[in-house]
Amino acid sequence: MKGPETAVDLSVVIPAYNEERRLGPTLDAIADYLGEDEGRWGDWEIIVADDGSTDGTRDLVTERTKRAEGTEQAEQAEGTERAQGTDAPDTRIRLVTADRNRGKGAALRLGVAASRGRRVLVTDADLAAPIEELERLDKALSEGYAAAIGSRSVPGATIGDRQHPVRELLGRAGNVLIRRTAVPGIRDTQCGFKLFDGDRAREAFADSRLDGWGIDVEVLQHFRRADWPLAEVPVRWSHQSGSKVGPLDYGRVLAELARLKARALRPADLLAVALFLLMSVALYSGRLIDPSNRYLPDSLRDQNQWEWFFAVTADNVAHLRNPLFTDLQGFPDGVNLMANTVMLGLSVPFAPLTLLAGPAISLSVVMTLGLAATAAAWYWLIVKRVVRQRAAAFVGASLAAFAPPMVSHANAHPNFIILFMIPLIIDRALRLCSGTRVTRDGIVLGLMAAYQIYLGEEPLLLAAMGMLLFAAAYAVVRRDVAKASWRPLGKGLLIGAATCLPLVIYALAWQFYGPQSYHSVLHGDNAGNSPLALLSFAERSLIAGDADTANALSLNPTEQNAFYGWPLVALAFAIVVRLWEHALVKALAFTAVAAAFLSLGPEFRIPLTDVVLPGPWALLAEKPLFESVIEGRVAMVCAPALGMLVALAVDRLAATRAMSTQFVGFLGICLALLPLVPAPLKAVxxxxxxxxxxxGSWKSYLGKGESLVPVPLPDPGNAEALHWQTEAGMGFKLPGGYFNGPYGEERVGIYGASPRDTSNLLREVRYTGKIPEIGANWRTLARHDLAFWKAGVLVLAPQQNDDKLRETVEKLVGSPGKWTGGVWVWDLHAGS
Known part of the structure; x- marks a missing residue:
């Protein structure tokens, strides 16, 4: 008889509770069938998992085992073969027992844990599906499936003796509910005849929690999450009298699954979310102590701009105005808000908080919670699709959400750090590939995409580029998967587009063709990353940051879009080499490398040389949509790809038993990630x-329809007047401003309002301190510009070269200013 440590080819696990009457014939049938063709089935065992029976079930199995062992010993002593026709059962029948009755799930978990088979067959004690149907299931496993599910509901299945019609109807209704709520794509989850790959079965059953009939669904869910292929195989089935599955048991299964779902959020998951929130709070700690009176200097003027976006949205909502347009800035032409990133998906629902506490607090809450929510979403995706080790997923999600590019954008760009929808969109696209619920998943994907458009279109475009790169690479290494996936994916994407388009078509038409729309944004001939930026450290790196180096390799502190550091690049290379056999690793590696290469821009210089090479971005730079993208931002796609690679490495190291390998591996990961830990953002x-x-003194200086004109006019380099406006409750209109708008007849996008002669003059004086000769021509131009702006008052606050600005304005309007409320004021109603 084989020792317990010896593997066998097939284990048959039978859960039993008070099955004294039906179990004997079942054991005989299985043993006879397997014993008739030893060459076909190899070494096998039958495990009866008794669930605390109170009848003679245990005695039946024990007696057969004892008699069989006695027979075997006698035959060995005599050196003879076992006599044909003996009534002794096969010696390979084993009994495992529970101390009390817990349910079918508990019995199966016990029996599968005791199994040693390379394949594990689970069958009920009544053998409603004949053991001969094992042939069909085994064929499916031989074709590469991880589990074969005996089914009464797919074409080719036959049903002999049926249940009572009412019982059958209730059973079918229950099974439909289970199928729709638990395991999409499997028509018959509750047929108790299933063949599994042995190791995967033992993992899935060990991970299960349900003690009742719902364990069938729970185990299949495990296979789905692990992306282990399932086959639903038609079988012969007949109702057996004495069945313990009642019509109402399907309702109990649903109740069990509901409880399981409630318990699915493990303490480790709650801890991970809490840590993400703590990390986000720490990052913004300098501002959170007093959001209304603290400023992130590395945001340049973007904090003022984003607070204004939230304020103007709340003002539009409160007054039931069009949230896609305003003339409070850029007066009188106004601002196309949809053509700017106002994040209506959050600024609208947060409008009550903005109106109650102010835009500074509202934006601070949104950015802090949004960054933590993004990390939690990546964590969820990595746990679901990449690794099951919670600690590994936490490390990967932390890198995805708090990588140096994300920290850089955390200063000023909530649209690039609040990305919690992106992992959800990725997961839904992967669901489409399975082809199980194409219509429903397509609709959900369309709704998600529509909402993301109202959160940020450029991040969605970059995410789509990343997904396309990943899909292309995965299709090359797994052509079988690509072949099976492209039809449902294509159909689902069409359904998603049909769902999304009606929800966004008006807003997009307004964005591209409405008032103050533009065609592209000028951000320089080459805004790509230097190759050195990919290997260097960001300014806000806690231990390795170098502001001079980082700023020399980026557009500004908010656009440090690479800076992953050479240790992480080296670690990623080592991970890819070590785990190269995995298709997922190959696809992630290609995605990261391709995104990094694209981020170099239309051309790049090889470091330490004068050699300039064309970059792949040149193929996209002039294309619609891409023409407005800052190409250096494409490197942000690397963050989740690298995070998943690191998660895979941590997961693999945690599973190894070699302590030296663990030590070296974890040390390498720590050394690569430690330089990326960010310092809190600077706040002043x-x-x-x-x-x-x-x-409110300004109110007495403005008539109806008039604007307040700051000196100089607000622009992307000096947007403090936007803060004045939000503090004044959006009570006055501003010419100039900081936004994206059209310029010239070609309507090319620029930052700020279209310049005019007087705005250019005042801006030049502020930055140079030089006053040109002001004559009649300048005064005439000023009168025309002030009339165009419908100016009611000019306001000059203390600032750089304010004495020169004051002298310039006095010459333009022909009268001295009045010092009041901490500013110089020129009342344009006084005949000026």
Whole structure:
């Protein structure tokens, strides 16, 4: 008899509770069938998992085992073969027992854990599906499936003796509910005749939690999550009298699954979310102590801009105005808000908080929670699709959400750090590939895409590029998967587009063809990354940051879009080499490398040389949509790809038993990630709003339809006036401003309002301190510009070269200013 440590070819596991009457014939049938063709089935065993029976079930199995062992010993002593026709059962029948009755799930978990088979067959004690049907299931496993599910509901299945019609109807209804809520794509989850790959069965059953009939569904869910292929195979089935599955048991299964879902959020998951929130709070700690009076200097003028976006959205909502347009900035032409990133998906639902507490607090809450939610979403995706080890998923998600590019954008760009929809969209696209619920998943994907458009279109475009790169690479290494997936994926994407388009078509038409729309945004001939930027460290790296180096290799502190550091690049290379046999690793590696290469821009210089090479971005730079993308941002796609590679490495190291390998591996990961740990974002006291604005003195200087004109006009380099406006409750209109708008007849996108002669003059004086000769021509131009702006008052706050600005304005309007409320004021109603 084989020792317990010896593997066998096939294990048959039978859960039993008070099965004294039906179990004997079942054991005989199985043993006879397997014993008749030893060459076909190899070494086998039958395991009866008794679930605390109170009848003679245990005695029946024990007696057969004892008699069989006695017979075997006698035959060995005599050196003879076992006599044909003996009534002794096969010696390979084993009994495992539970101390009390817990349910079918508990019995199966016990029996499968005791199994040693390379394949494990689970069958009920009544043998409603004849053992001969094992042939069909085994054929499916031989074709590469991880499990073969005996089914009464697929073409080719035959049903002999049926249940009572009412019982059958209730059973079918229950099975439909289970199928729709638990295991999409499997028509018959509850047929108790299933063949599994042995190791995967033992993993899935060990991971199960249900003690009742719902374990069938739970185990199949495990296979689905692990992406282990399932086959539903038609079998012969006949109802057996004495069945313990009642019509209402399907309702109990649903109740069990509901409880399981409630328990699915493990303490480790809650801890991970709490840590993500803590990390986000730490990053913004310098501002969170007093959001209304603290400013992130590395945001340049973007914090003022984003607070204004939230404020203007709340003001539009409160007054039931069009949230896609305003003339409060860029007056009188106005601003196409849809053509700017106002994040209506959050600025609208957060409008009550903005109106109650102010845009500074509202934006601070959104960015802090949004960054943590993004990390949690990546964690969820990695646990579901990449690794099951929670610690590994936490490390990978932390890198995906808090990588140096994300920290850089955390200063100023909530649209690039609040990406919690992206992992959900990726998961839904992967669901489409399975082809199980194409219509439903396509609709959900369309709704998700529509919402993401109202959160940020450029991040969605970059995510789509990343998914396309990944899909192309995966299709090359797994052509079988690609062949099976492209039809349902294509159909689902069409359904998604049909769902999304009606929800966004008006807003997109407004964005591209509405008032103050534009065609592209000018951001320089080459905004790509230097190759050195991919290997260097970001300014906010806690231990390796170098502001001078980082700023020399990036557009500004908010656009440090690479900076993953050479240790992480080296680690990623080592991971790819070590795990190269995995298709997922190959696809992730290609995605990261391709995204990094694209981020170099239309051309790039080889470091330490004068050699300039064309970059692949040149193929996209002039194409619609891509023409407005800052190409260096494509490197942000690397963050989740690298995070998943690191998660795979941590998961593999945690599973190895070689302590030396673990030590070296984890040390390498720590050394690669430690330089990327960010320091809290810099925060300073905010410039005070002049009393003239804060106490409402401005109101007496403006008539209906008139604007307040700051000197110089607000622009992307000096947007403090936007803060004045939000503090004033959006009570006055501003010419100029910081937004994206059209310029010239070709309507090319620029940052800020279209310049005019007077705005150019005042801006030049502020930055140079030089006043040109002001004559009649300048005064005439000024009168025309002030009339165009419908100016009611000019306001000059203390600033760089304010004495020169004051002298310039006095010459233009022909009268001295008045010092009041901390500013110089020129009342244009006084005959000026």
């Amino acid at each position: 006291d905010r410039a005070e709003v002049p009393a003239f604005i804060a106490d």
